[in-house]
Amino acid sequence: MVNTAVTLCGIRLDNPIIPASGTFGYGYEFAQLYDINMLGTFSFKGTTRQPRFGNPTPRIAEYAGGLLNAVGLQNPGADAVIAEELPRLRQVFHKPVMANVSGFSVEEYAETCALLAAQEQVGWLEVNISCPNVHGGGAAFGADPKAAAEVTRAVRAVTDKPLILKLSPTAADIAAVARACQDAGADGVSLINTLPGMRIDLKRRAPLLANGTGGMSGPAMLPLAVRMVYQVYQAVEIPIVGMGGVSRAEDVLELMLAGATAVGVGAANLVEPYACRNIIETLPDVMLRYGIHDLNDIIGGAHHG
Amino acid sequence: MKQTTFTIAQNSPLAEGIYRLHLQGDTTAITAPGQFVNLKLEGFYLRRPISVCDWADGELTLLYKVLGRGTEAMTRLPAGTRLDVLTGLGNGYDMTLSGDRPLLVGGGVGIPPLYGLAKRLRAQGKAVQAVLGFNSASDLFLLEDFRALQIEPVVTTADGSAGLRGLVTDGMAAAGPYSYLYTCGPEAMLRAVWQHCGTSGQFSFEERMGCGFGACMGCSCRTKYGTKRICKDGPVLQKEEILW
Numbered sequence: 001m002v003n004t005a006v007t008l009c010g011i012r013l014d015n016p017i018i019p020a021s022g023t024f025g026y027g028y029e030f031a032q033l034y035d036i037n038m039l040g041t042f043s044f045k046g047t048t049r050q051p052r053f054g055n056p057t058p059r060i061a062e063y064a065g066g067l068l069n070a071v072g073l074q075n076p077g078a079d080a081v082i083a084e085e086l087p088r089l090r091q092v093f094h095k096p097v098m099a100n101v102s103g104f105s106v107e108e109y110a111e112t113c114a115l116l117a118a119q120e121q122v123g124w125l126e127v128n129i130s131c132p133n134v135h136g137g138g139a140a141f142g143a144d145p146k147a148a149a150e151v152t153r154a155v156r157a158v159t160d161k162p163l164i165l166k167l168s169p170t171a172a173d174i175a176a177v178a179r180a181c182q183d184a185g186a187d188g189v190s191l192i193n194t195l196p197g198m199r200i201d202l203k204r205r206a207p208l209l210a211n212g213t214g215g216m217s218g219p220a221m222l223p224l225a226v227r228m229v230y231q232v233y234q235a236v237e238i239p240i241v242g243m244g245g246v247s248r249a250e251d252v253l254e255l256m257l258a259g260a261t262a263v264g265v266g267a268a269n270l271v272e273p274y275a276c277r278n279i280i281e282t283l284p285d286v287m288l289r290y291g292i293h294d295l296n297d298i299i300g301g302a303h304h305g
Numbered sequence: 306m307k308q309t310t311f312t313i314a315q316n317s318p319l320a321e322g323i324y325r326l327h328l329q330g331d332t333t334a335i336t337a338p339g340q341f342v343n344l345k346l347e348g349f350y351l352r353r354p355i356s357v358c359d360w361a362d363g364e365l366t367l368l369y370k371v372l373g374r375g376t377e378a379m380t381r382l383p384a385g386t387r388l389d390v391l392t393g394l395g396n397g398y399d400m401t402l403s404g405d406r407p408l409l410v411g412g413g414v415g416i417p418p419l420y421g422l423a424k425r426l427r428a429q430g431k432a433v434q435a436v437l438g439f440n441s442a443s444d445l446f447l448l449e450d451f452r453a454l455q456i457e458p459v460v461t462t463a464d465g466s467a468g469l470r471g472l473v474t475d476g477m478a479a480a481g482p483y484s485y486l487y488t489c490g491p492e493a494m495l496r497a498v499w500q501h502c503g504t505s506g507q508f509s510f511e512e513r514m515g516c517g518f519g520a521c522m523g524c525s526c527r528t529k530y531g532t533k534r535i536c537k538d539g540p541v542l543q544k545e546e547i548l549w
Contacts, residue, residue: 022521029519029537033306045522053525053532058513060523062351067515074522074532218350270516271345271352273308273391 002284003294006040008239008262009162009187011096011123013040016252016295017280020243020266021046021100021126021166022071026085030269031092034277040262043098043126043190044085049112051077056210061199066218066245066267068197070211072134073102078115086121096123100166102131103151106141110154117159126241127155130168130193132215142168142193145180152184164188164241167232169195174228175235182236190241190264191232192225217267221245226258233259233300247272249279249286256295257302306393306518307334311365313386316379319368320446323414324380326355328365334393335360337400338421339489339509339541342367343517345389349375352391354517354536356489356509358417359424365392368417368446394517395540398422398507403431404484410473410498412438412490418509419489420447427454434483435459436476438494442466474501486544496549506544510535 004015019030021043030036054074061068076085089097099116103109113125129142129151141147142165152165165181167174169192178189194215199208207213225244232240242260246252247268255263268275292298311330319325335342335357342365343352353375359366371377382388398418403426411419416437426433435458439445445467451458460468461476469475473490474497486506488498495508512535515521519537526533528546533539 025520025522053527054522057524057526059525060351060513060515060521062349064350066350069515069521069523071522071525074525267350270521271350273306273516273518273520 002287002292003296004283004287006261006295006299008040008241009124009164011162013262014038015040015280015283016256016260016262017276018042018098018241018262018264019269019276020264021128022069023266023269026081027089027093027097030273033273036093037095038280039095039276041095041098041123043100043264045075046073046100046102046128046131047075047078047081047112047116048073048102048104049078049108051075051080058208058210059214061208061214063197063199063216063220065220066216067270068199068209068214068216069194070209070214072211073131078112082115082119086119090121097121098124098126098164100126100128102128102134104134106151106154109151110158113155114158117161122161124162124164125155125159126164126166126190127151128166128193130166132168132170132194132196132213142166142177143171145176148177149180149184152181152186156185162187164190166193167191168193169224169228175231178232178236182238186238188239188241189232189236190243192221192228192244195221195224217245219245219247222251222254226254229255229260230258230302233303247275249283252279252283253286253290253292253298256298257300259300259303261299306391307331308389308391311388311390313382313384313388315384316382321443322371323444323446324369324371326367326369326379328367328388329363330365330390332360332363332365332392335365336393337397338425339397339418340393340395341517341540343391343394346375346378348378351515352517353379354394354514356418357421359421368414370414391517395536396538398487398509398541400426400429402485402505402507403487406432406434406482406484408477408480408483408486409433409435410477410486410488410490411435412473412494413440413444415488415490415494415509416447419487420450422487423451423454423456427456434480436461436473436480438462438473438476438490439467440464472497474498477501499544499547499549502544507541508544508547509540510542511540
């Protein structure tokens with residue numbers, strides 16, 4: 001027998017697996033494929049105060065190590081999420097969900113977080129200050145410790161629910177941003193968001209994505225995520241949700257050894273719809289293969305010695 | 306949607322840059338013509354969405370055009386290769402609206418899903434007409450398959466090397482009266498067909514996709530009735546809801 005349960009900001013997760021925001025919608029498509037109650041939880045589609053269509057298409061491109069997306073925070077807006085998506089989710093998911101929130105101003109972040117935090121189903125708020133695909137918001141807040149702290153304080157003021165700030169790999173010093181979030185009252189940080197990239201269409205001699213750039217995700221991101229989780233773990237005391245290129249149970253253990261308490265799975269859900277179920281089902285055997293009986297014993301384990 | 310393994314029975318060229326892929330496996334998730342499947346290819350991260358040309362119990366036929374490295378790699382897959390496939394994706398065509406004399410208008414690699422539709426409409430006894438557009442005589446494919454369904458397609462080619470010189474809209478003018486329209490092809494063609502179409506109809510769209518099953522919002526489009534995902538709410542849209 002092994003123990004896969006961990007505690008994330010005071011809430012128990014049966015296992016550390018959390019489908020990452022933007023790859024799992026509001027849960028419903030995947031609930032038609034498998035019982036999503038087997039997940040630790042999931043982080044729902046990045047939600048803004050107002051509905052957003054997002055960027056023009058094409059929004060998706062491929063590279064050898066994964067994909068680029070420039071969706072641009074398409075979502076129905078906080079009111080519709082509360083009125084339509086959460087009641088529908090309640091039918092198929094009986095655990096606290098992680099509400100992912102984006103915004104274009106500090107006030108908008110606070111207002112959207114207050115609305116979603118008031119929903120009983122919402123366990124954690126994951127505040128995205130690192131979306132690479134929108135202008136004048138998102139990553140602008142995550143690039144700088146002062147701006148990140150400002151968003152954290154504003155959201156902290158409207159909720160007592162666990163508050164997790166989602167950080168960008170583009171920050172000059174991600175550990176400094178994480179520390180600023182912690183000092184401003186964050187209960188946790190999640191990292192990494194996608195890394196801005198570009199592909200160029202040889203026939204058209206123009207960027208493949210209508211937006212020009214898009215966030216890179218997929219297996220190529222794993223070493224970057226491991227390095228950044230490792231660095232942030234040394235800089236903060238609050239728990240880390242590690243993510244970036246995870247596609248199998250071994251990747252989960254690697255990020256936990258670097259310092260993650262829980263692990264997000266993103267791009268893998270899109271190419272392998274059962275990716276999270278497969279990871280959860282294989283995790284105990286993979287743990288035993290490496291002599292691990294309790295996941296809690298390995299969090300930050302690579303820092304010893 | 307169902308994830309299943311198909312085995313390649315045959316993978317052979319059909320026309321210039323067009324291949325026919327005959328697969329064997331579980332087709333139970335396919336419920337309507339115009340749906341698509343998403344193939345996992347060794348060495349590529351994203352799956353490749355390909356429309357269903359025809360299917361039967363245990364049999365699946367796909368026609369694909371070589372457009373990039375992924376489809377180029379597909380041409381080298383030998384018989385016996387096992388493929389990880391998500392099947393039964395998308396809404397497909399609604400055949401209940403066809404009336405007695407439906408017109409099918411296809412352009413290039415948009416033609417294959419119309420073959421599966423034509424076969425099923427003929428099985429219902431409908432008087433199906435088809436207008437099929439190609440670039441030139443070397444591109445022609447599926448014509449004999451349509452004829453085997455007792456449909457004599459109106460062929461158009463851009464260079465006039467076969468059939469009528471011109472676009473599918475020129476072919477539409479040459480076709481008889483029709484009760485309803487089904488179409489699939491490049492977006493510029495769909496738009497021209499939409500402008501020429503005198504009845505209601507269904508239009509099948511293409512977009513670059515991330516997942517193919519509604520999760521990533523990569524292929525969204527605006528319609529009169531709100532944002533839709535080409536992969537999940539489409540690829541077939543009703544004429545009346547399309548915004549150009």
